[in-house]
Amino acid sequence: MSILVIRRPTLTSVMKFFRRRSSPNSLQKTRFLPPPDWVQPWWLHRWTEQNKKVGVELPHANNVARSWTLLGNLESSERIALDRRGLIAADPGSWSLDWWLRVDDDWIFPSEHGAVRQRLVDGAPVVETVLRAAGGDLIHRTYAARTDAEYLIVEVENQASRPVALAWAIRPYDHLGGGRIEKIELKDRTLYVDGRIGLVCGRSPGRLVGGSGGLDPAHSLDQAEGDPKAVTCDQGMASAALIMPLVHGATMQCVIPLGLPDGDDLTSKLPTAAQVARGWGQHAVNASRFVLPPGHLSDVFDASRQSLLLAITGQDIVPAPGGPPHDATDEAAVLMALAECGYEAAVREVLISRARRQDRLGAVSHGSLDVTSATLIGAGRALELVPDKSLTLALSEFAADGARWILANPDPTAREGLLAAHQILKTVGAEKAARGLEDLIPARGQLSREQKGDGEIVNALEMARSTFAEFSIDPEMALARLDRLASLASPTMNWPTQLDSLTKSGTAGAGHDLRVGAWFVRSFIRLLMDDTGDELLLALVWPKEWIGIGVEVHSLPSRYGSVSWAVRWHADRPALLWEVENGPSDLKVRAPGLDPKFRAEGCVGEQLLSPVDQEIEMPDSPEPEPEPEPESGPPSSGSFS
Numbered sequence: 001m002s003i004l005v006i007r008r009p010t011l012t013s014v015m016k017f018f019r020r021r022s023s024p025n026s027l028q029k030t031r032f033l034p035p036p037d038w039v040q041p042w043w044l045h046r047w048t049e050q051n052k053k054v055g056v057e058l059p060h061a062n063n064v065a066r067s068w069t070l071l072g073n074l075e076s077s078e079r080i081a082l083d084r085r086g087l088i089a090a091d092p093g094s095w096s097l098d099w100w101l102r103v104d105d106d107w108i109f110p111s112e113h114g115a116v117r118q119r120l121v122d123g124a125p126v127v128e129t130v131l132r133a134a135g136g137d138l139i140h141r142t143y144a145a146r147t148d149a150e151y152l153i154v155e156v157e158n159q160a161s162r163p164v165a166l167a168w169a170i171r172p173y174d175h176l177g178g179g180r181i182e183k184i185e186l187k188d189r190t191l192y193v194d195g196r197i198g199l200v201c202g203r204s205p206g207r208l209v210g211g212s213g214g215l216d217p218a219h220s221l222d223q224a225e226g227d228p229k230a231v232t233c234d235q236g237m238a239s240a241a242l243i244m245p246l247v248h249g250a251t252m253q254c255v256i257p258l259g260l261p262d263g264d265d266l267t268s269k270l271p272t273a274a275q276v277a278r279g280w281g282q283h284a285v286n287a288s289r290f291v292l293p294p295g296h297l298s299d300v301f302d303a304s305r306q307s308l309l310l311a312i313t314g315q316d317i318v319p320a321p322g323g324p325p326h327d328a329t330d331e332a333a334v335l336m337a338l339a340e341c342g343y344e345a346a347v348r349e350v351l352i353s354r355a356r357r358q359d360r361l362g363a364v365s366h367g368s369l370d371v372t373s374a375t376l377i378g379a380g381r382a383l384e385l386v387p388d389k390s391l392t393l394a395l396s397e398f399a400a401d402g403a404r405w406i407l408a409n410p411d412p413t414a415r416e417g418l419l420a421a422h423q424i425l426k427t428v429g430a431e432k433a434a435r436g437l438e439d440l441i442p443a444r445g446q447l448s449r450e451q452k453g454d455g456e457i458v459n460a461l462e463m464a465r466s467t468f469a470e471f472s473i474d475p476e477m478a479l480a481r482l483d484r485l486a487s488l489a490s491p492t493m494n495w496p497t498q499l500d501s502l503t504k505s506g507t508a509g510a511g512h513d514l515r516v517g518a519w520f521v522r523s524f525i526r527l528l529m530d531d532t533g534d535e536l537l538l539a540l541v542w543p544k545e546w547i548g549i550g551v552e553v554h555s556l557p558s559r560y561g562s563v564s565w566a567v568r569w570h571a572d573r574p575a576l577l578w579e580v581e582n583g584p585s586d587l588k589v590r591a592p593g594l595d596p597k598f599r600a601e602g603c604v605g606e607q608l609l610s611p612v613d614q615e616i617e618m619p620d621s622p623e624p625e626p627e628p629e630p631e632s633g634p635p636s637s638g639s640f641s
Contacts, residue, residue, distance in 0.1 A: 066506030077313035124280035136160030180236035287342030303493030315353030323510025335378025362405030373417030380420025385557035464519035
């Protein structure tokens with residue numbers, strides 16, 4: 001048996017790392033919001049609509065429309081935010097890339113236009129922002145991809161009936177507040193922003209219209225005189241628009257390098273949006289596969305489990321980019337959600353990385369956050385779902401040292417972390433250490449329940465947390481809350497930390513909070529399969545709109561083994577087929593959401609269940625084992641297909 005060796009850094013190397021990360025590399029300069037006469041970002045335009053009183057001072061930061069969609073690639077730690085109108089925060093705190101269109105004689109600015117909608121391509125982090133004009137759709141697509149380097153690919157396709165003009169607009173602000181640009185320079189097909197490559201056009205660009213000293217180039221887009229190759233502004237308010245024709249049926253593309261570009265022709269070998277979306281979908285399918293009834297609930301689940309991978313940045317977890325500091329509970333939830341989705345390799349990489357970073361006191365930190373307990377909780381669930389002797393042995397020292405740290409420095413996740421450490425120690429045969437730790441684990445506290453009023457502002461993160469907790473108390477109520485949470489998702493199937501229930505716009509926290517997605521994914525998986533008790537529960541609760549429609553679940557990790565199950569309908573009677581790979585022969589199986597009276601034993605089986613009414617009632621408490629009936633036992637043989 002091969003043994004995985006985890007080498008930890010010395011205290012000296014750790015201190016050097018933190019000094020290097022914390023040392024300032026540039027002088028902080030003033031950042032500016034656009035004046036009222038500028039074309040403004042969508043969030044500031046929303047604020048202006050809500051505050052029409054004369055003399056009201058512009059806000060310094062976004063607190064009315066904190067809603068965006070994260071984009072990225074699994075091979076990179078780069079994450080880019082795209083707002084509801086297609087503004088790309090290419091360099092947060094410095095500049096963003098916008099898109100403007102001239103239709104006939106008028107310029108259209110999507111941030112101020114009403115006929116704009118967004119959607120995902122096949123549930124992947126590939127976003128289409130669609131503007132209805134010129135007799136059809138003008139589609140702005142954004143996605144991240146990697147070839148020789150890491151790129152954000154941006155393209156606009158003209159599916160309208162008439163030609164238009166497209167402007168790539170470099171703006172000194174972003175989705176959160178003001179920015180700063182001192183110089184914009186065009187060289188051939190490459191646009192430089194403050195001396196660094198900002199974007200590379202797929203074709204030779206048209207003319208450059210610039211603005212400096214507080215002047216917005218949006219007001220001079222049609223002026224023919226002059227064609228500068230550079231725009232400078234000592235105040236940091238340089239802005240420019242690169243204008244080019246876009247005929248019917250054509251697509252204009254540019255790329256924003258997220259690393260050091262390699263080669264001259266960056267746009268000739270880039271994948272298409274459809275190829276990138278298929279890659280994300282294939283990655284998810286390789287983990288676990290679901291065939292679910294069509295509907296918004298299923299669509300949000302599919303998108304959430306794909307975007308959840310964006311929480312992994314290299315060898316660590318960043319669950320709420322652009323939001324306030326998160327806590328260890330959410331770190332643990334994200335790790336467990338990734339494990340429960342079947343993303344085994346990604347979770348393993350994070351666990352190994354964190355074990356290597358554990359200090360001499362037993363703690364492991366992520367930034368300023370103590371994630372010792374959270375990491376142990378994630379490790380415990382991952383190893384429960386996919387046992388790995390080599391990884392368990394490698395993590396045993398981490399678990400022992402981490403337990404000592406948690407006991408001396410408890411946090412709200414302490415008990416769960418200690419239980420996970422205890423299980424790891426017990427699995428590797430460290431019985432004495434396991435027994436000693438068991439005596440020190442505190443008793444379980446009371447479950448905290450969400451207290452949510454009927455106000456207009458919804459805390460999506462608290463709602464998602466409590467929805468998951470509700471599944472162990474009242475599955476029917478939990479399903480209703482899960483459906484409500486799905487209804488609050490943005491058009492790109494994500495949630496800000498807090499939102500306005502009417503507009504679904506973010507009011508606080510992160511604009512795309514992956515923690516909410518993690519709790520949603522865990523709740524949805526709990527609906528399909530619950531392995532927390534002594535019985536394997538399939539179809540814990542069954543949505544009414546799924547009645548009469550087939551469902552398939554393939555290779556879903558559980559502590560009993562990899563679970564696959566399906567439901568086929570015979571009039572009003574569901575037929576349940578199940579298979580648990582390498583599961584125990586005496587495994588007890590129930591399907592309370594479909595037939596509360598159904599009980600079976602065995603890791604493979606099929607059973608025709610009782611007729612299902614439109615109103616499915618859940619038992620208030622577990623019923624005693626019924627007397628064996630001829631029809632209720634598992635068949636002598638069966639297979640999952």
